Amino acid sequence: MSGHSKWATIKHKKGAADKKRGKLFAKLIKQVEVAARQGGGDLDANPTLRTMYQKARDSSVPLDTIERAVKRGTGELEGVAYESVTYEGYAPHGVALYVETLTDNRNRTASEIRTILTKNGGSLAEPGSVAWQFERKGIVSFANPIDEESVMEATLEVGAEDLVKEGESWRLTCSPSDLPVLREALEKAQISFESADVT
Template sequence: MSGHSKWATIKHKKGAQDKARGKLFAKLIRQVEVAAREGGGDPDANPTLRTMYQKARDNSVPLDTIERAIKRGTGELEGVTYESITYEGYAPNGVAVLIDVLTDNRNRTGSEIRSLLKKNGGSIAEPGSVAWQFERKGVVIVPKSVEEDDIMLAALDAGIEDLTDEGDTWRVTCAPGDLPAVRAALEAEGIAFESADTTMLPTTTVPIETTEAAKAVLRVMDALEDNDDVQDVYANFDIPDEILSGMSVEA
């Protein structure tokens, strides 16, 4: 898992570049809007909205922008109706890929996803053929400067399931519903973290053993993530640290 998890961390850092172009903001606002539409506009009564709200605030989305998105979701303000769809596919080397999108045009987005996969050596898959290889988890990335025991003492009772050494960071894993409690427990003890979000973790991984193969896989990931309708992309590749560390992350 180290290669895949390190790529997830790099993606988080890459988000600063996306934010500069407004791309990340737009995606986060759309996620807040859909969460409000599906579960109501009160974050205290809507766990999904609470998570999306916090994610937007963590990435410096202005409060009034978030509040307008919530009002569009609840119908207080006029807005576009987005549909949530998950596409399943394969990247080169048999890597399984899940693609979460929010779209106002299913046909357009479906065509774009198929085209992006095909152009980059991948393919679309039948529904259900890939999803079983992943499970949804809450994940908090904590700097390695924090002691392992301090993390466990702070948040074990809040629902930590696993604590993994990822080289220069710790990966704290919990059930999705426990993420707010784990986050709050770490904050209460003054423990800083780089990110806290729900994600899809692979149950098995595909080893990628050459730089050429790694570039082919990551080319698909980048192409999908650059699509405006794509919210998240998950994959089950495992690229060794020595290969991944030597590769640049393209904006």
């Protein structure tokens, strides 16, 4: 408890905000590291790394921290080796689950996911049993209002598949490999967007 002291209150609020920010930074750095390991450290040749790099920069991760993560991913620096692992399962009532993880220990992660699923009435499934029901897509989200014509004109030739209005916002879909090029086309056309991510 911070009591009546103004500075103690500030200390507690800042501590909570710093903890949240630290978790976000750690998650983004792991994603950069895995992208560099899978496709190399060249931003021009690795669109996944370019997307993760930009996502980390947008979240104010320091540049030297991102560069160290790329070097760890390419093997230039020593560090914990994270790998991307997917698990498939069923939730209660047969709902299909496709879980993507970043882990330094496959066995521990598999055990934790199995425990979570069984405690909640689900089960872990064999690889390939539910993956066919899911499709990876690049998603760019826009705030309302946007000029639909100018967005489609800027993105149609570089891989945009669909532009849909969802409530108060717009969503543009594309293939994951086209996302970095699509993002560059939007920035070149000076069209602002809220987020660009692969799901």
